[in-house]
Amino acid sequence: MHYAISHETVYQYHKPIKRCVMELRMQPSDNHTQAIYGYHLDVSPAVPLFSYMDWLGNRVLHFNCREETNALRIKVQFDAEITEGLLDESSLSRQSWSSFESLKNSRDMIDWLLPSHYCSSVPELVAFERDIAGETEARSPWHYVRSVNQTFKKHFTYAPKSTNVHSGIQEALVSRMGVCQDFSHIMITLFRKKGIPARYVSGYLFHNQDVSAPDASHAWVEVYIPGQGWVGLDPTNDLVVQQRHIKIAIGRDYKDVPPSKGVFFGDDCQHDLSVAVSVQQAQNQ
Numbered sequence: 001m002h003y004a005i006s007h008e009t010v011y012q013y014h015k016p017i018k019r020c021v022m023e024l025r026m027q028p029s030d031n032h033t034q035a036i037y038g039y040h041l042d043v044s045p046a047v048p049l050f051s052y053m054d055w056l057g058n059r060v061l062h063f064n065c066r067e068e069t070n071a072l073r074i075k076v077q078f079d080a081e082i083t084e085g086l087l088d089e090s091s092l093s094r095q096s097w098s099s100f101e102s103l104k105n106s107r108d109m110i111d112w113l114l115p116s117h118y119c120s121s122v123p124e125l126v127a128f129e130r131d132i133a134g135e136t137e138a139r140s141p142w143h144y145v146r147s148v149n150q151t152f153k154k155h156f157t158y159a160p161k162s163t164n165v166h167s168g169i170q171e172a173l174v175s176r177m178g179v180c181q182d183f184s185h186i187m188i189t190l191f192r193k194k195g196i197p198a199r200y201v202s203g204y205l206f207h208n209q210d211v212s213a214p215d216a217s218h219a220w221v222e223v224y225i226p227g228q229g230w231v232g233l234d235p236t237n238d239l240v241v242q243q244r245h246i247k248i249a250i251g252r253d254y255k256d257v258p259p260s261k262g263v264f265f266g267d268d269c270q271h272d273l274s275v276a277v278s279v280q281q282a283q284n285q
Helices: 089-093 096-105 123-133 141-147 169-175 178-194
Strands: 002-017 019-027 034-044 049-053 059-065 069-082 198-205 218-225 229-234 243-249 262-267 271-281
Touching: 002 019, 002 089, 002 198, 002 262, 019 034, 019 069, 019 243, 034 059, 059 229, 069 243, 089 141, 123 178, 123 229, 123 243, 141 229, 141 262, 169 178, 178 198, 178 218, 198 229, 218 243, 229 243
Parallel strands: none
Antiparallel strands: 002 069, 002 271, 019 059, 019 262, 034 069, 049 059, 198 218, 198 243, 218 229
């Protein structure tokens, strides 16, 4: 499938700022199911851009704006060709819990097994785990992760603005409302408790009557299954990730992969933030 993606972020300052330093995680990479074409980033006011890879292999774009301005505009545009990965669910279902034991001592997996900033257990998570116990299947790790992925649409309401990007998992667990970031954090925490390596993925979704908002970026989860590798699961929409998800970055949780973050200098750095995202199906190249 071929998609055209546009993502525009605008910071409108209440008073002019004198300087800002920003880093962006908004550039996807090619992988075995994803090819990126025509990537273009425009920042206004115009600034020199510096690029590097972070410790997780995400592309980071850094800039230092020294021009006084009332607004900062960041716009990304690119095309993505997504092919369906080879996912043998019958083979995944045969993986035993014992096959995960060796991963506990793997240096490559340690970051995906330990608690992290937004993915640490709280009493509300233990209560939720009890609530869904009758709906989850533990015959194999794959049966477990698939059945947990299916519980979110039943037990939570997708509600934009019910939480914010700094919310801990307890907020969504108490209200049973949240967005893709909250549901991904909750599911990651559950999987890590079970000894299943899990990581946070930021990106975009081409919508097809899905629950999540079509005009926003998206988040989901990847789990590591021995013999298969990383497999994506989308708890917000109860999907196994295939041809409609465009991956941007991976992290232990959202704290590792915000699309933009930085510092601003001025007499009053209060601002209004607007974000516009478009993911459209396009002609194949």
